[in-house]
Amino acid sequence: MVVNYTLCSMRQFYSSGGVAYCAYSTSVGSTYYVTVINADSSVDFSNSFRFTCYAVKSSGGLVYASDNKGVCLSNQDPQTKSATGTGTLSFSAFTFISDTTETSSDNIGVIAGSVTGVVLLVAAFVVAGILIYKKYKHD
Numbered sequence: 001m002v003v004n005y006t007l008c009s010m011r012q013f014y015s016s017g018g019v020a021y022c023a024y025s026t027s028v029g030s031t032y033y034v035t036v037i038n039a040d041s042s043v044d045f046s047n048s049f050r051f052t053c054y055a056v057k058s059s060g061g062l063v064y065a066s067d068n069k070g071v072c073l074s075n076q077d078p079q080t081k082s083a084t085g086t087g088t089l090s091f092s093a094f095t096f097i098s099d100t101t102e103t104s105s106d107n108i109g110v111i112a113g114s115v116t117g118v119v120l121l122v123a124a125f126v127v128a129g130i131l132i133y134k135k136y137k138h139d
Contacts, residue, residue, distance in 0.1 A: 001034065011086065013038045014049040014069055023051070032056045033072045063091040 003018035005011070013020035019039040026033050034054045040075070053072035056065045064078040068085045074122050081087050 010089075012051045012067070014043070014047070014086075015040050016048060020052065025076045030057055031078060033076070035072065061092070065091070 001013075001020050001134065003012045003015075005018050012018065013036055015038045017040050020036040021039060023037045024035045025047060034056060036052050037040070038048060038050050038052065040048055042048075046121070049069040051070055053070070054065045054077065055068075055072065055076040055078045055103045056063065058064075059079075066076060066078050066080060066082055066085055066088045068076055070084075073082055076082055076085075079088060082126040
């Protein structure tokens with residue numbers, strides 16, 4: 001797992017680098033306990049730790065998670081900050097469409113080509129109409 005601290009400044013996994021790997025997961029009832037390994041090259045056991053446990057639960061369309069340094073706690077609740085945790089997280093569904101923004105200048109060629117095609121088609125019908133009219137008027 002990777003956290004982009006530019007987008008989300010809340011420190012996760014007790015990691016300065018924001019990278020962790022899933023080591024173990026289990027469930028008790030509807031709560032999942034996930035232990036992750038901090039991928040930082042070193043830990044100091046005061047601000048950074050090698051293992052973090054997340055208690056995770058889905059409720060009411062949201063996913064809640066609380067963390068705890070080192071180990072999972074028997075009373076760790078996904079919606080409550082543990083005494084030795086950093087806090088809780090709430091996740092909601094989000095659909096990612098694109099990481100680029102399309103601007104009107106991106107479509108200028110399509111628009112110009114479409115308008116030109118329509119103008120030429122109308123002009124062709126007008127010329128054909130005039131030629132047919134002149135042919136039948138002289139006869």
